[in-house]
Amino acid sequence: MEYVIEMLNIRKEFPGVVACDDITLQLRKGEILALLGENGAGKSTLMSILFGLYQPDSGVIRLKGKEVRISNPNVANALGIGMVHQHFKLVHNFTITENIILGSETTRGLVVDTRSAARRIRELSARYGLNVDPDARVADVSVGMQQRVEILKMLYRDAEILIFDEPTAVLTPQEVQELMKILRGLIYEGKSVILITHKLKEIKAVADRCTVIRRGRLIATVDVETTSGEKLAEMMVGRKVTFQVDKKAKKPGEAILELDNLSVRGPGGVAGLKNFTLEVRCGEIVGIAGVDGNGQKELVEAVIGLRKADSGRILLKGNDVKDLPVRGRIARGMAFIPDDRHKYGLILDYSLEYNLILKDYYRTPFSRKGLLDHKAIRRHAVRVIEEFDVRAGQGAAATVRSLSGGNQQKTIVGREIDANPDLLIAVQPTRGLDVGAIEYIHRRLLEQRDNGKAVLLISLELDEILKISDRIAVINNGELVGVVRAAETDENEVGLMMTGIKRGAVS
Amino acid sequence: MTTRAGREYILSLVAIVLGLVAGAVLMLLSGNNPLLGYLYLFRGGLMNIERLGNTLATATPLIFTGLSVAFAFRTGLFNIGAAGQMLIGGLCATAVGLTFPWSRPVLLAAMLTAALAGGGLWAALPGWLKARFNVHEVVSTIMMNWIAFWTVFYMVPRYFKGPFLETESQKLPDTASLKTQWLSALFNGSYINLGIVLAIVFVALTAFILDQTTFGYELKAVGFNRHAAGVAGINVNRNLILSMTIAGALAGLGGATFYAGYASNMQIGVLPSQGFDGIAVSLLGANSPLGVLGAAIFFGLLHTGKGFMNAMTRIPPEIADTIIATIIYFAATSIMVERVLDRLKRRRAGQLPVAAGRDTIAAPKKGGAR
Structure with a gap:
């Protein structure tokens, strides 16, 4: 079998960690190879080596059987290797054509020849079914379209090997479908694709083979068709994984958080959140579904008090907290698990015990008359660490x-839930965590709900929202599209609503 | 956290050793015996009680400016304005000392309070600008240095002119000087003054504030990560302003100890070098109060000893300044040093399996010792 690219026995060490330890990855011509692993497994490092951003400590890279040295991304481009980064690298006030030719402009005399470039882009777009208008400004097109511009950038440079780094993270379910179609089109035209992801569903949908790595080591490369999703997950995590959560039926009580016609300005003065009305009652989890950048950030910051709301009311247990500072809201029973x-x-740089009192350090028993009580702080830390199973080498100190990321997140979850809040706001609480930690955090959120507390969950992972929410509020372009019951909806419907298509709201 | 601080002290010591080695090379290149040079350099700062006193006296303003920079740095602010804050502190102390005919304890207390308040307010302005308009404190404190410089340039000749020279203030009366009979006598008539006692008190006080109080907890939280501090309900802007004010007050006190202790009048047209040396002291002292005390005394020693070295050998006194500069350089590039140390450690660790072939029991011991 002919390989277009081979990375053999790659090892890369950073101070203190081995990011890649003897990893071998071989890409066949005309296939989609998925690279599967948890965050921090070494996927990005491996691909950065292939793209010339890092040099391996040992190991060789072969292109069509010939050994090559990729010293920087320009060399990678010249060898026909292109990469679509997770965060797009586009100039927003340039047209699509200008973005695509940036760095390899053809000139006629002193003038950049955009016209023939646009013609070529149109041809490529038609051939691969990308449906891109070369004259549109990047600022005016959707995220899905921007991603296609990134793909065109590589095709324009005659890339044969295309690396996609977590390409679906920013897309709606419908856009993901589109992307899958595009990927198949690329293969049909003879390109080869490496798809970096930790989503099993996408691998099952498009990939031919899958290389699994865990903690910097190669676990195996398997055929996707003959390997079950459970098996892939087990290889990725290193143990058996359950996908189901135990969600008991529960009747919600009175409203804890009421947002009433809330409007918040986003960066640059544009409306970030428009006349948003929603309530979260005790004993329920309300999920906010939406594509990234549709007002979630403004919503969260206004509710916790980091950003001023322009109009409307924020009621916490019936009292308007709109003009209270962050600390005042915390004191009235709000807790917050941030995405970043x-x-x-x-x-x-603070110790674990100091982090656990970040919101309460000024209160007894942690301080008296302005002096910290280190004994009380330690006692508290030991208890929370035990209760929330935070694992740290040197314990509280x-x-x-x-x-690790999972234990850092448990530290936050422990601090916030231990405060026994009436309202818990969780934004992407499982981002970048391994499956075990995700299970744990979902269980804790459901526990809050079962104890009669209110939870507001904001997540970009639609699966997560569908799995643990009781009701789902869909947000698009700063507006509430509608609210649906999790039990009565599915991915398709919510996905459609995420694009702004309304449906009758329930309850 | 203790291991981290310990690691930083080690890096500082490495920087000092490397600086001294570089100095030795320079002495060799200029045809002198470095051992002799260092002998006289250190004897010059330590050989008798008087010189020891001078070392401490030279170190006193450095302790204050070092504390000032370190304190601001703990809150994530870079105070380049210690020189200006020193000037204003000195000016306020001098003005009080020359104006009021009070008894000595009252007068000294008033002078120190004035210096503290003057320096504090001088730095509060950049702090406020940072909090309100996000003006970078490096820019604003540098500008405040020059405003202080020209303020002194105007105020001293206009209101506190000396009997002979336009360019300096009147000499402070003995009742308004931090120099004290018993302390000077104890150190055989050196420059030492009450400032050193004050400095040590403030080292302890700063350490206490930073490590034991909720205020210190807030300041450091803001310094390490102001976003997380804000989300946790800490008032970030208030802490920025307070931190700058305290940093300025410390530098202002340093000014009082310098102009009303080490010296007894103010000269115009000079930005005190101790203001900038404070940055180096803070850096070498790993931004901790105790580290600052040690680093300031070490710099005081070099400054005091260089004259003696120059008198006893043919080594120019600039060598001592070069050593200081080199130490600062190595302290500033400590990341590089850290990397080299890491690599050495790893190389040794990497060799262990090979070397341990014969002697398997010794190998883990070696690893454990590190």
Whole structure:
């Protein structure tokens, strides 16, 4: 069998960690090879080596059987290797044509020859069914279209090997379907694709073979058709995984959080959230579904008090908290699990015990008359660590930076849930976690609900929303599209609503 | 966290050793014996009680400016303005000292309070600008340095002119000086003054605030990660302003100890170098109060000893400045040093399996010792 690209026995070490340990990956011509692994397994490092961003400590890369040295991304491009990054690298006020030719402009005299470039882009777009208008401005097109522009960028540079880094993270379910079609089209035209992902469903849908890595080591490369999803998950995580959660029926009680016609300005003064009305009652989990950047950030920041709301009311247990500072809202029973735990959730250079009192350090028993009581702080930490099963080498004194992602998240979850809040706001609480930690955090969220507390869950993972919410509010372009019961809907319907198509709201 | 601080102290010591080695190379290149050079350099700072006093006296303002920079740094702010804050502190102390005919304890207390308040307010402005308009404190504190410089340039000749020279203030009366009979006598008439006692008190006080109080907890939380601190309900802007104010107050006190202790009048047209040396002291002291104390005394030692070295050998005193500069350089590039140390460690660890072939029992011991 002919391989277009082979990475043989690749090893890459960073200070203190071995990111890739003797990994071999071989891509056949005309196939889609999935690269599966949890966050931190070494997927990105491996692909960055292939794209010339890092140099391997040992191992060789072969292109069509010939050994090559890829010293930087330009070399990779010249060899026909292209990459669609998770975060697009586009200039927003340029047209699509200008974006695509950026860096390899053809000129006529002193003038950039956009016209012949646009013609070529149109041809490519038609051939691969991308449906891209070369004259549109990137700022005006959808995220799915922007991704297709990234794909065109590679095709324009005659890439033969295309690497997709978590391409579906930012797409609606319908856009994901489109992308799958495009991927098949690329293969049909003789290209070869590496698909980096941790979503099993997508692998089952399009990939031919799948290379699984775990903690920097190669586990196996298998045929997708003959391997079950459960088996793939087990290889990825290293143990058996359950996908089901135990959700008892529960009748919600009175409203804890009421958002009444809330409008919030986003960055640059544009409307981020428009006349948003929603209530979260005790004993229920309300999920907010939507594509990234449709007002979720403004909603969350307005509710917790980081951003000023322009109009409307935020009622917490019946009292308007719109003008209260962050601390005032925490004191009235709000808790918050942020999506970016390093930026918003933790002080990485503080010890575990210090992080666990981040919201209560000024209160007894942790301090008296402005002096910290280190004994009380330690006692509290030991108890929370035990209760929430946070694993740290040096226990309460360990620097949080030294903890694994899952344990860092448990630290936050422990701190927030231990405060016994009436309302828990969780934003992407399982982002980047392994399956075990995800199970744990879902269980904790459901526990809050079963104890009669209110939970507002904001997530980009539709599966997560569908799995643990009682009701789902769909947000699009800052507006509430509708609210549906999780038990009475499915991925298709919510996906459609995420694009802004309304449906009659229930209850 | 203790291991982290310990690691930083080790890096500082490595920087000092490398600086001294570089100095030795320079002495060799200029045809001198480095051992002799260092002998006289250290004897110059330590050989008798008077010189020891001078070392401490030189270190005093450095302790304050070092504390100032370190304190701001703990809150994530880079205070380049210690020089200006020193000037204003010194000016306020001098103005009080020259104006009021009070008894000594009252007058000294008033002078120090004025210096503290002056320096504090001087730095509060950049803090406020940062909090309100997000003006970078590096830019604003540098500008405040020059405003302080020209303020002194105007105020001293206009209101506190000396009897002979336009360019310096009147000499402070003995009642308004931090120099004290018993302390000077104890150190055989050196420059040492009450400032050193004050400095040590403030080292302890700063350490206490940073490590034991909720206020210190807030300041450090804001310094490490102001986003997370904000989400947790800590008032970030208030902490920024307070941190700058305290940093300025510390530098202001340093100014008082310098202009009303080490010296006894103010000269115009000089930005005190201790303000900038404070950055180096803080860096070398790993931004911790105790580290600052040690680093400041070490710098004081080099400054005091270099004259003696110059008198006893043919080594130019600039060598001592070069050593200081090199130490700062190595402290600033400590990441590089850290990497080299890591690599050495790993190389040794990597060799273990091979080397341990014969002697398997010794190998884990070696690993454990590190």
